[in-house]
Amino acid sequence: MSQRWGDLYDRAFPHVYRALVAATLDRERALDGLHDAFEEGLRNPPADDRNLEGWLYRVALRKTRRSLLRVFREGPMTEISSEDSTVALLQRLEVGRLLVLLTERQRAIVVAHYYLGLSQQEIAEALGVRRGTVSATVSQSLARMREGGGKRA
Amino acid sequence: MPDQDKDLMHLFVRDLDDIELPPRDMWRPAPRKESQLMKTSRYVLYAGAIAAVLVVALIARFGLRDGNQVAASPSPSASASASTSAAASATAGPAGAITGRLGYGSDFVPPVTVYAISVSDPSVWFSTDTPRFGNATPVPGEPTWPPSGRGTYLISRVTPGTYYVIAYRNDNPDPPQLKNLPAAYTQWAAKCSSSDPAVPSPPPGPCAYDHSLVPVIVTAGETVAYIDIVDWFGPQGGNYPPRPR
Numbered sequence: 478m479s480q481r482w483g484d485l486y487d488r489a490f491p492h493v494y495r496a497l498v499a500a501t502l503d504r505e506r507a508l509d510g511l512h513d514a515f516e517e518g519l520r521n522p523p524a525d526d527r528n529l530e531g532w533l534y535r536v537a538l539r540k541t542r543r544s545l546l547r548v549f550r551e552g553p554m555t556e557i558s559s560e561d562s563t564v565a566l567l568q569r570l571e572v573g574r575l576l577v578l579l580t581e582r583q584r585a586i587v588v589a590h591y592y593l594g595l596s597q598q599e600i601a602e603a604l605g606v607r608r609g610t611v612s613a614t615v616s617q618s619l620a621r622m623r624e625g626g627g628k629r630a
Numbered sequence: 631m632p633d634q635d636k637d638l639m640h641l642f643v644r645d646l647d648d649i650e651l652p653p654r655d656m657w658r659p660a661p662r663k664e665s666q667l668m669k670t671s672r673y674v675l676y677a678g679a680i681a682a683v684l685v686v687a688l689i690a691r692f693g694l695r696d697g698n699q700v701a702a703s704p705s706p707s708a709s710a711s712a713s714t715s716a717a718a719s720a721t722a723g724p725a726g727a728i729t730g731r732l733g734y735g736s737d738f739v740p741p742v743t744v745y746a747i748s749v750s751d752p753s754v755w756f757s758t759d760t761p762r763f764g765n766a767t768p769v770p771g772e773p774t775w776p777p778s779g780r781g782t783y784l785i786s787r788v789t790p791g792t793y794y795v796i797a798y799r800n801d802n803p804d805p806p807q808l809k810n811l812p813a814a815y816t817q818w819a820a821k822c823s824s825s826d827p828a829v830p831s832p833p834p835g836p837c838a839y840d841h842s843l844v845p846v847i848v849t850a851g852e853t854v855a856y857i858d859i860v861d862w863f864g865p866q867g868g869n870y871p872p873r874p875r
Binding site: 483486487490491494495496498499504508511512513515516570571572573588591592594619 | 635638639641642643644645646647648649651652656657658659
């Protein structure tokens with residue numbers, strides 16, 4: 478069982494790690510969260526492997542020291558400190574420059590949708606929020622990114 | 631899915647796939663390191679367990695020895711077990727003991743080693759060395775033959791079983807052919823010259839019992855008493871087990 482879980486984890490790692498870096502802007506937090514998710518999977522493996530990336534993403538986000546839930550509690554517009562080198566990396570990327578403009582909550586949802594390819598319903602289930610919240614957050618995020626992209630242009 | 635969403639997805643994938651991955655050996659969490667506190671606690675736990683085992687072993691050892699001493703001291707002042715040894719093949723566990731009187735046809739008892747030799751396996755034996763007992767005055771009313779010299783012995787920590795009890799001289803007697811002369815607990819010793827008050831005195835005249843060995847049964851935690859080594863007549867028609875080496 479642990480061998481199978483390890484194989485699944487390794488296969489999902491690159492995609493989920495990059496999503497977490499983009500969402501948290503902190504490579505260390507992303508890695509810590511994934512390590513915790515790996516151990517969680519060893520103890521209580523997900524019942525369904527089909528959306529393993531979504532499961533890992535959700536668990537890792539919750540396991541990070543500043544979990545997404547805490548961000549939600551602190552408010553939708555709360556910005557969190559980020560790792561400078563990661564921000565610098567994202568600034569070199571077209572999408573990265575725009576992601577930096579968003580809150581962590583917005584980044585988490587946008588990345589889950591546009592990078593991991595999760596549907597709004599899957600994101601709602603994974604993050605424990607209503608589908609309408611996901612939809613609204615995606616719209617707000619895109620508007621902000623467009624706004625930020627326009628200003629940059 | 632709207633075209634705008636597809637474009638965004640391509641953009642996300644193209645850009646975010648450029649994020650460098652950590653080295654492969656960092657993907658999984660490293661085995662958790664033990665903190666100094668946990669390590670210390672573990673050592674303390676081990677030391678405590680070892681100490682507890684030692685304490686239990688010591689209590690068991692002294693408790694057993696005390697039990698033997700109480701039961702094995704019909705005449706503790708005369709008990710002269712100078713040393714006790716056991717064959718390597720003897721097994722550990724609850725033990726018994728053998729005690730009795732030493733007698734010799736003179737006004738002394740020569741130094742001997744008293745052996746308890748297993749009936750079933752002569753390679754299993756226990757022993758005790760006794761010194762010379764000398765020139766004691768015979769107790770009035772007791773036979774002067776045998777013995778005139780007086781002494782006792784105690785073989786302790788004897789594994790339960792059945793044994794012959796035989797003593798061999800350790801001195802250099804004159805004449806020298808008496809060297810290694812054996813004495814044993816025999817039918818004659820048990821019936822004709824016993825120190826056990828429960829054994830009736832033999833009738834006057836020659837005692838009818840022979841000099842064959844009497845098996846002594848040792849049970850755990852018990853001391854078998856009145857195993858008197860007073861018969862120096864020798865096997866007479868048989869053989870005693872050889873002196874263990």
